[in-house]
Amino acid sequence: MKKRLKIVKRFEKREKSNYPGFKIRDIFARSHLWKWAWGVGLISSLSLVFLLPPTSEITFFNKLGMIILITFFVIIFFIYLWRFWVQFLIPKPLSLCAILIISMALMGRIIILLPQVSNYFIPIAFLSILGSLLFAPSLSVLVTLLFSILFSINAASLNLMPVLVMGGIVGAYSATFVHQRTDLTKGGLYVGTSNVLIILAVGLLANYSFDHWDLLWGMGGGFFSSILALTVLPYLETYFGITTDIKLLELGNLNLPLLNRLSIEAPGTYHHTIMVASLAEAGAEALGANPLLVRVGAYYHDVGKILRPHFFFENAGTGKNNYHDKMAPNLSSMIVISHVKDGIELAQRNRLPGLVTDIIRQHHGTGLIAYFYREALKERGEEKESIHEENFRYPGPKPRTKESAIVMLADSVEAAFRFSAQKTLKGIQSQVKKVVNNKLKDNQLDECDLTLGEIARISDAFVRILAGVIHTRGRYPEEMLKSQSVVG
Numbered sequence: 001m002k003k004r005l006k007i008v009k010r011f012e013k014r015e016k017s018n019y020p021g022f023k024i025r026d027i028f029a030r031s032h033l034w035k036w037a038w039g040v041g042l043i044s045s046l047s048l049v050f051l052l053p054p055t056s057e058i059t060f061f062n063k064l065g066m067i068i069l070i071t072f073f074v075i076i077f078f079i080y081l082w083r084f085w086v087q088f089l090i091p092k093p094l095s096l097c098a099i100l101i102i103s104m105a106l107m108g109r110i111i112i113l114l115p116q117v118s119n120y121f122i123p124i125a126f127l128s129i130l131g132s133l134l135f136a137p138s139l140s141v142l143v144t145l146l147f148s149i150l151f152s153i154n155a156a157s158l159n160l161m162p163v164l165v166m167g168g169i170v171g172a173y174s175a176t177f178v179h180q181r182t183d184l185t186k187g188g189l190y191v192g193t194s195n196v197l198i199i200l201a202v203g204l205l206a207n208y209s210f211d212h213w214d215l216l217w218g219m220g221g222g223f224f225s226s227i228l229a230l231t232v233l234p235y236l237e238t239y240f241g242i243t244t245d246i247k248l249l250e251l252g253n254l255n256l257p258l259l260n261r262l263s264i265e266a267p268g269t270y271h272h273t274i275m276v277a278s279l280a281e282a283g284a285e286a287l288g289a290n291p292l293l294v295r296v297g298a299y300y301h302d303v304g305k306i307l308r309p310h311f312f313f314e315n316a317g318t319g320k321n322n323y324h325d326k327m328a329p330n331l332s333s334m335i336v337i338s339h340v341k342d343g344i345e346l347a348q349r350n351r352l353p354g355l356v357t358d359i360i361r362q363h364h365g366t367g368l369i370a371y372f373y374r375e376a377l378k379e380r381g382e383e384k385e386s387i388h389e390e391n392f393r394y395p396g397p398k399p400r401t402k403e404s405a406i407v408m409l410a411d412s413v414e415a416a417f418r419f420s421a422q423k424t425l426k427g428i429q430s431q432v433k434k435v436v437n438n439k440l441k442d443n444q445l446d447e448c449d450l451t452l453g454e455i456a457r458i459s460d461a462f463v464r465i466l467a468g469v470i471h472t473r474g475r476y477p478e479e480m481l482k483s484q485s486v487v488g
C-alpha cells in the first residue's frame with residue numbers, strides 16, 4: 001500500500017511539473033523576476049568586492065555610501081539597457097555583462113589594495129574594448145564612466161578619474177577600428193599613450209605633483225588591458241555565441257580552407273558566391289543592415305554544394321554531362337535541396353557562427369525548384385495529381401532577418417542575371433523587379449521585417465552593381481585595344 005502511495009505521489013509530482021503553470025522557471029521568466037535577481041546579485045557582488053577586506057578605517061557610513069553609489073551604478077546601467085539596448089536584456093548577454101563588470105571590479109580593487117602597484121595600472125580599457133566589441137561602444141563608454149567614478153572614490157584619488165575616463169573611451173573607440181585580432185595591441189598603444197598624456201596633464205595642473213613611475217604604469221595599463229582583452233575574447237565569443245566584427249572579418253578571408261575548397265571543387269559556385277556577396281553587400285549598405293554579416297553569409301551560403309558540385313548548373317560547364325538528364329525530376333530536386341542541409345552540417349563542423357549558419361539555412365526559404373517541378377509535371381502528363389508541389393520545395397525556414405532576406409534576393413537575382421541574355425540597363429531593371437516580385441508573391445519575405453520601400457532600395461542597389469558589370473564588360477575590349485596600341 002505504502003509503495004502504491006509513493007508511486008501515485010511521484011506521478012502527481014511529475015504531472016504538476018509537466019503543467020506549464022507550475023514551472024518555477026516560467027514564473028521567473030514571466031514576472032521578470034530574474035532581471036531583479038540579476039540586479040540584486042550584481043549590486044551584492046560589487047558591494048562585496050568594494051568593501052572587502054574590512055578595515056577599521058572604513059566606517060558604517062562609508063560602507064553605506066559605497067553601497068548607494070553601486071546601487072545607482074546598476075540602476076543607471078539597467079535603465080540604459082532597457083531604453084536603448086533592449087535586445088541585451090536576455091539571460092546570456094546579461095550574464096556576460098555581469099561577468100565582465102565583476103571581473104573588472106575585482107582587478108581594479110586588487111590593484112588599489114596592492115601598495116606596490118600604481119592605481120594608474122587599472123586596466124579599465126579591458127572592459128571598454130570588450131564591451132565595444134561584444135556589445136556596443138556607447139554602452140561600453142557608459143560603464144567606463146561609472147567605473148571611473150567608483151574606482152577614483154574607492155582609491156581616494158581625484159587624479160585617477162580623468163585618466164580612467166579617457167583611457168576607457170580611447171579603448172572603446174579603438175575597438176571600432178579593429179580589422180583583425182592583432183589590431184587590438186595597437187589599441188593598447190593608444191590607451192597607453194592616452195594614459196601617459198592625461199597623467200602628465202593632471203600632474204602639471206596640480207603643480208607637477210606626480211611620480212615619473214606613474215607614466216610607465218599608465219603605459220603598462222594600456223598594454224595589459226589590450227593583451228587581456230585579446231586573450232579572453234575568443235573564449236567569450238565561443239561560450240556566449242557572440243559574433244563580433246573581428247570574427248566576421250576573419251571568416252571573410254577567401255583563403256580559409258572551406259572557401260578555398262569551394263573555389264577548387266566547385267569553381268562555378270565560387271564565382272556565383274563572390275557575385276552574390278557584392279550584390280548583397282550593396283543591398284545591405286543601402287538599407288543600413290549589417291554589410292559585413294551579409295558579405296560573409298553570402299560567401300558561405302552555397303558551401304553545401306562542395307559535396308556534389310556537378311549536380312548544380314553553374315558547375316556543369318558547357319554541358320557535356322548533365323547529370324540530371326538521366327535522373328527522375330524528384331530525385332534531382334532532392335539532391336539540389338540537400339545542399340542547404342549539407343551546408344549547415346559543414347558550417348557546424350567548421351564552427352561557423354550561428355548568424356552565418358542561419359543565412360545558409362534560410363537562403364532559399366521554402367522556395368520552389370520550378371524547373372524540376374515543371375519537368376515532373378511534363379513527365380507525368382495526365383497524372384498531375386500524383387506530383388506534390390511540396391516535394392519540390394526547400395524545407396525552409398523563410399528568411400527571418402533582413403540580412404538573410406538580402407542574401408536570398410541577391411542569390412536569385414545573380415542566378416537570373418547569369419542565365420539571361422538581357423544585358424541592357426532596362427533589361428536588368430525589369431529582371432530584378434521580376435525576381436523580387438516572384439519572391440514576394442511566393443510569400444518568402446513574410447517573416448523578415450523588410451518594408452516595400454526597403455525592398456525597392458535593395459533592388460536599386462542590385463541594378464547599380466549589375467549595370468556596373470555590363471558596362472565594364474562592354475568597355476573592356478576597347479580599352480584593351482587602346483592599351484595594346486600604346487604598348488605595341
Ligand SMILES: [Fe+2]
Nearest residue numbers: 301302363364
Ligand atoms: Fe543555394
Ligand SMILES: [Fe+2]
Nearest residue numbers: 272301302411
Ligand atoms: Fe546561391
